[in-house]
Amino acid sequence: MTSLRVASYNIRGLKDDAAAAAQVVRALAPDVLLLQEVPRYPASEYAISAFARSCDLLWSGRTRLVSGTGLMTALRVTAEDSQDRRLGVGLRENPRSYTVTRVRLPDGPRASVVSIHLSLRPDQRAQHARTVLTELAADPRFPDDEPLVVGGDLNEERDGAAWGAIGEALVEVSADRPTFPAHQPHRLIDAIFARGHASATPGDPALLDGMPVTRASDHLPVWVDLEL
Numbered sequence: 001m002t003s004l005r006v007a008s009y010n011i012r013g014l015k016d017d018a019a020a021a022a023q024v025v026r027a028l029a030p031d032v033l034l035l036q037e038v039p040r041y042p043a044s045e046y047a048i049s050a051f052a053r054s055c056d057l058l059w060s061g062r063t064r065l066v067s068g069t070g071l072m073t074a075l076r077v078t079a080e081d082s083q084d085r086r087l088g089v090g091l092r093e094n095p096r097s098y099t100v101t102r103v104r105l106p107d108g109p110r111a112s113v114v115s116i117h118l119s120l121r122p123d124q125r126a127q128h129a130r131t132v133l134t135e136l137a138a139d140p141r142f143p144d145d146e147p148l149v150v151g152g153d154l155n156e157e158r159d160g161a162a163w164g165a166i167g168e169a170l171v172e173v174s175a176d177r178p179t180f181p182a183h184q185p186h187r188l189i190d191a192i193f194a195r196g197h198a199s200a201t202p203g204d205p206a207l208l209d210g211m212p213v214t215r216a217s218d219h220l221p222v223w224v225d226l227e228l
Contacts, residue, residue, distance in 0.1 A: 002105050002107075002108035002109065002227070002228045003225050003226065003227055003228075004031050004032065004077075004103075004105060004108075004111060004149075004225070004226045004228055005028070005029065005030045005031045005032075005223060005224070005225050005226075006030060006031065006032045006034065006113060006149050006151060006192060006194075006223065006224055006226060007025070007028050007030035007032070007033050007034065007151075007203070007221050007222065007223035007224075008033075008034040008035075008036070008115065008151035008152050008153075008174075008190060008191075008192055008221065008222050008223070009021070009024075009025065009033060009034070009035060009036070009217065009219065009221040009222075010035075010036040010037050010117070010152075010153045010190065010217060010218075010219035011035060011036070011037055011038065011051075011216075011217050012037050012217045012218050012219070013037050013038070013039045013040075013068070014039050014047055014048075014051060015039075016215060016216055016217055016218070017212065017215040017216055018047070018050075018051055018054070019054065020212035020213075020215040020216040021051070021216035021217055022051060022054035022055045023211060023212060023216070024208070024211050024212070024213055024216050024221060025055040025057070025221070026054075026055060026056060027207055027208065027211055028203070028207060028221060028223050029074075030057075030074065030223060031073065031074045031076065031077045031103070031105070032071060032072075032073055032074075032077060032079075032103055032113050032149075033055070033057055033071060033072040033073070034069075034071050034099075034113065034114075034115035034151045034152055034192075035069065035070045035071060035072065035099075035115060036068060036069055036115065036116075036117035036152050036153045036219075037068045037117065037153075038068045038069065038070040039068075040067070040068060048070075052072050055072065056074070056075075057072035057073060057074055058072060058073050058074070058075065058079075059072045060079070060081070060082045067084065067086070067087075067095045067096055067097035067117070068097075068117060069084065069097050069098055069099040069115040069116065069117050069152070070082070070084075070099050070115060071099055071101065071113065071115050073103060076105065076106060077103045077104070077105060078103065078104045078105075078106075079101050079102070079103045079104075080101050080102045080103070081101065082099055082100070082101040083099065083100050083101065084097045084098075084099050085097055085098055085099075085100065085135065087128045087131060087132075088127075088128075088131075089119070089124070094119075096117070096118075096119055096124075096128060098114055098115060098116045098117075098128075098132050098152075099114065099115040100112065100113070100114045100115075100136070100142070101113060102141070102142065102146075105228075108228060109146070109147065109228050110146055110147075111146060111147040111148070111149060111196075111226075111228060112136070112142040112146055112147070112148045112149070113148075113149045113150075113151075114132065114136070114148070114149065114150040114151070114152075115151065115152050116128075116129075116132060116150060116151070116152035116153075116154070117152050117153045117155075118152070118153065118154050118155045118156070118162055119155065120155055122156065122160065122161065122162075125154070125155060125156055125160065125161070125162035126160075126161035126162045126165060128162070129154075129161075129162035129163075129165040129166050130165055132150070133165065133166065133169050136148070145196070146196060147194065147195065147196035147197050147226070147228050148170065148194065148195050148196055149192065149193070149194045149226065150166060150170060150192070150193045150194070151174070151190075151191065151192035151193065151222065152190065152191075153189060153190050153219065154166075154189055154190070154191060155189055156189060157187060157188055157189060158188065163191070166193050167193065169193075169195070170193035170194055170195045171193060171194060171195060171200070172191055172192075172193050173192050173193060173194045173197075173200035173202065173224045173226065174190075174191050174192040174202055174203065174222040174223065174224050175202035175203055175205065175222065175224075176188070176202075177205065178220075179219055179220040179221075179222060180218065180219050180220070181218050181219075182213050182214050182216070182217060182218050182219055182220050183214045183218075185220055189219075190219055190220070190221075190222045191222060192222055192223070192224050194224070194226055196228075197226040197227060197228055198227040198228065199226075199227045200224050200225070200226050200227070201224065201225040202223075202224050203221075203222065203223035203224055203225075208220070208221075
């Protein structure tokens with residue numbers, strides 16, 4: 001067995017306290033960090049690179065231009081080229097995308113990992129969730145016999161159509177606790193789903209004890225240890 005820790009975190013464009021957000025990430029020590037609301041303002045790559053260094057993670061430098069999803073990896077993980085893939089939106093609507101890559105642990109299997117940040121519109125959320133699943137299934141670079149992990153900010157709870165579509169194709173593996181807003185969480189809108197894993201251990205909330213989560217972002221992170 002090989003353990004892979006995957007975390008997902010909406011960092012709100014690093015508009016809050018980036019040092020606090022990095023402290024939270026270091027406490028989680030993920031192998032893969034799926035990100036939402038990565039900053040996209042001019043020259044923001046410097047802020048993202050600095051954040052990655054503060055988290056003791058690597059950032060490819062290529063997952064910023066399409067929309068606000070991205071990912072970072074630990075040194076022990078080998079990552080293939082990350083891709084941002086556009087999702088259809090209306091004229092003048094906020095751009096949407098998802099970020100996907102394959103990762104491999106030393107002497108371990110590969111896994112496909114995907115970061116998503118779904119729309120504020122319910123109909124668009126469901127459409128985008130189905131699009132992500134359909135495109136991944138049709139892409140030979142992400143074979144069905146490899147583990148697949150999808151995580152992010154769904155902008156809806158378990159009774160939503162997008163959550164249901166992803167939950168039909170994969171298993172929800174993150175902890176069952178509210179993630180938003182960070183200062184008084186009462187909505188579970190961030191989650192991680194997976195398939196092809198041997199077992200999953202949701203993140204222990206004790207890891208966040210004493211962490212400056214309310215200064216870091218308006219979301220709480222979610223994470224899971226997957227045995228592959």
